[in-house]
Amino acid sequence: xxxxxxxxxxxxxxxxxxxxxxxxxxxxxxxxxxxxxxxxxxxxxxxxxxxxxxxxxxxxxxxxxxxxxxxxxxxxxxxxxxxxxxxxxxxxxxxxxxxxxxxxxxxxxxxxxxxxxxxxxxxxxxxxxxxxxxxxxxxxxxxxxxxxxxxxxxxxxxxxxxxxxxxxxxxxxxxxxxxxxxxxxxxxxxxxxxxxxxxxxxxxxxxxxxxxxxxxxxxxxxxxxxxxxxxxxxxxxxxxxxxxxxxxxxxxxxxxxxxxxxxxxxxxxxxxxxxxxxxxxxxxxxxxxxxxxxxxxxxxxxxxxxxxxxxxxxxxxxxxxxxxxxxxxxxxxxxxxxxxxxxxxxxxxxxxxxxxxxxxxxxxxxxxxxxxxx
Ligand SMILES: *Cc1c(COP(=O)(O)O)cnc(C)c1O
Numbered sequence: 001x002x003x004x005x006x007x008x009x010x011x012x013x014x015x016x017x018x019x020x021x022x023x024x025x026x027x028x029x030x031x032x033x034x035x036x037x038x039x040x041x042x043x044x045x046x047x048x049x050x051x052x053x054x055x056x057x058x059x060x061x062x063x064x065x066x067x068x069x070x071x072x073x074x075x076x077x078x079x080x081x082x083x084x085x086x087x088x089x090x091x092x093x094x095x096x097x098x099x100x101x102x103x104x105x106x107x108x109x110x111x112x113x114x115x116x117x118x119x120x121x122x123x124x125x126x127x128x129x130x131x132x133x134x135x136x137x138x139x140x141x142x143x144x145x146x147x148x149x150x151x152x153x154x155x156x157x158x159x160x161x162x163x164x165x166x167x168x169x170x171x172x173x174x175x176x177x178x179x180x181x182x183x184x185x186x187x188x189x190x191x192x193x194x195x196x197x198x199x200x201x202x203x204x205x206x207x208x209x210x211x212x213x214x215x216x217x218x219x220x221x222x223x224x225x226x227x228x229x230x231x232x233x234x235x236x237x238x239x240x241x242x243x244x245x246x247x248x249x250x251x252x253x254x255x256x257x258x259x260x261x262x263x264x265x266x267x268x269x270x271x272x273x274x275x276x277x278x279x280x281x282x283x284x285x286x287x288x289x290x291x292x293x294x295x296x297x298x299x300x301x302x303x304x305x306x307x308x309x310x311x312x313x314x315x316x317x318x319x320x321x322x323x324x325x326x327x328x329x330x331x332x333x334x335x336x337x338x339x340x341x342x343x344x345x346x347x348x349x350x351x352x353x354x355x356x357x358x359x360x361x362x363x364x365x366x367x368x369x370x371x372x373x374x
Pocket of ligand 1: 043094096097098121171173174175202204231232233234235240243245
């Protein structure tokens with residue numbers, strides 16, 4: 001290995017540190033020689049996709065020799081109906097991550113700036129860094145905040161917007177904190193975003209959120225022409241492995257993204273599966289109901305174990321262990337439970353725990369109890 005190629009890379013790429021994904025089950029099996037592993041590390045839906053999706057995927061297998069519809073006609077039509085927007089407002093992505101990267105690549109470059117919050121979803125920083133643009137990272141709300149510890153401070157973010165700002169990222173709710181911003185605060189923020197700034201509201205966990213005052217920003221596209229809302233099939237729809245998400249925006253903005261978008265960035269299987277998932281309301285509702293019950297139960301259990309639990313509206317919780325979290329993470333691994341350390345976010349004492357099935361959560365709670373006693 002040599003750094004010769006790193007020296008050749010463009011400046012933005014030289015400064016990149018690769019995204020740290022949750023530890024795959026297969027890796028833990030190989031390294032520790034254990035089976036029966038519970039992965040609560042990547043905010044996936046423990047129920048996975050429903051029968052309708054599996055059946056739809058089976059129907060397209062004979063067609064895999066063909067390229068997918070580059071414009072995703074059918075899926076866009078269904079999404080347009082769902083959101084009450086024309087299909088021209090929709091940008092399909094290879095996961096919503098793809099849409100976030102398209103936004104950064106389209107609107108950022110050296111000399112320009114992006115604004116986001118400390119502890120915001122790590123992909124914003126990576127996408128910005130790759131373009132060579134400047135990061136303007138706003139301080140988060142304090143850990144002692146009564147409702148939204150470590151949450152986005154929209155006033156602090158607004159204060160960082162300047163003439164060179166082109167993109168501002170808001171995760172609602174945010175990962176890894178599970179915090180959220182309400183409709184009144186978000187509207188006030190968007191009212192102040194100048195026309196030269198693209199406001200990206202990332203609603204990856206939208207379907208899970210069940211609190212009064214939580215906004216559906218997709219309904220605001222008329223009012224805020226520079227607004228982009230991103231959604232995904234990776235979380236509540238249970239399709240993380242397929243990679244499909246989308247952006248909703250003004251058609252002109254979608255047209256910009258479409259110049260850069262790879263023509264076949266969403267696969268045939270992903271388009272068909274997403275369409276089926278969108279129509280299977282009962283399966284979605286089952287997953288959301290399970291999460292609601294288990295989020296409350298796991299949160300309470302973690303509090304009872306003495307961990308500091310940040311109230312979450314997603315399908316995961318961030319807990320403050322009050323000590324270095326890395327050894328706890330390792331001890332949980334040895335018990336076959338994978339959670340997510342978040343030292344890369346500047347939170348070395350915290351762990352992010354995804355909400356699983358009842359039995360997976362039982363395993364987690366038991367293992368946590370054991371490792372905290374040691
Ligand atoms: C998981 C996640 C995403 C996107 O995931 P994709 O699988 O690329 O759609 C986007 N934003 C946040 C905040 C997330 O947690």
